Amino acid sequence: MDSIQIILITLILGLVSVVGIYYIQNFELKSTKKPTFLIIGNNYSGKTTWFMKLQGKKKPTISSIEANYGEIRLPLSQDSIAKPFQIVDYPGYLKYDNLFKNLIEDINLKGVCFVIDSELNNFNKNLNLIAIKLFKILTITETYPNGKDFLFMVNKSDLFNSLPVNKIRTLLEAEMNKVIESELKNNEDELSFWHDLLPFKFEKLNGNMDFKSGSVLKGKTQDWENWLDEIVVNPQ
Ligand SMILES: Nc1nc2c(ncn2[C@@H]2O[C@H](COP(=O)(O)OP(=O)(O)OP(=O)(O)O)[C@@H](O)[C@H]2O)c(=O)[nH]1
Numbered sequence: 001m002d003s004i005q006i007i008l009i010t011l012i013l014g015l016v017s018v019v020g021i022y023y024i025q026n027f028e029l030k031s032t033k034k035p036t037f038l039i040i041g042n043n044y045s046g047k048t049t050w051f052m053k054l055q056g057k058k059k060p061t062i063s064s065i066e067a068n069y070g071e072i073r074l075p076l077s078q079d080s081i082a083k084p085f086q087i088v089d090y091p092g093y094l095k096y097d098n099l100f101k102n103l104i105e106d107i108n109l110k111g112v113c114f115v116i117d118s119e120l121n122n123f124n125k126n127l128n129l130i131a132i133k134l135f136k137i138l139t140i141t142e143t144y145p146n147g148k149d150f151l152f153m154v155n156k157s158d159l160f161n162s163l164p165v166n167k168i169r170t171l172l173e174a175e176m177n178k179v180i181e182s183e184l185k186n187n188e189d190e191l192s193f194w195h196d197l198l199p200f201k202f203e204k205l206n207g208n209m210d211f212k213s214g215s216v217l218k219g220k221t222q223d224w225e226n227w228l229d230e231i232v233v234n235p236q
């Protein structure tokens, strides 16, 4: 073997190892990202109560000041084929919303469960904050191919003055319109894709947006749990 052949073989081997290391690192990086469902929503909407119930716990909760991480096996309806999924119960305080991006980059996001307190007075009081939170997370999830799927969990349907799902959807759509217009005034460049979504309608988004009512307190959570199963069994 002459010296040119030795140099060539060395170069090829070097290149192969660099490419190999790159693939191994990326593969490892991807495989450590856990498939995750994120539970978000405003304070007092019932996120932690549902998070606990999903894991078979029944503790009374106090307002969360940090994220709770848990694990469930999905689909819930077919234990024989169930696999572990991470669930993250994210605190409602607005200041934490600025960390959505870091959180989503750290996980393999399968879907967002957005919990809404449907009690008339609470809903009216929080409507603007709910729309701002939704705007912030959609700004991130809509940049993924096909967006990400959302379940709007219209909670506390047991209360006599709970608003029906369709009403919540329409009021939220109208409030989103206002929030989008005001955000576009301040931040035109980074948010330009929102222009195409005005006037705002949930069906214009890339991700699927499902609204389903229920009550964690009364155990009316079947529709929400079916939604989790559906995403796992029939991924897009
Ligand atoms: N009536 C009624 N109350 C509920 C229901 N689900 C939860 N709650 C109550 O709502 C309150 C707030 O519930 P949490 O689960 O702590 O709310 P959270 O969304 O985790 O709130 P933060 O941690 O502050 O973001 C508690 O007093 C729950 O018992 C429901 O379906 N109906």
Ligand SMILES: [Mg+2]
Pocket: 047, 048, 049, 061, 062, 063, 064, 089, 091, 092
């Ligand atoms: Mg909580």
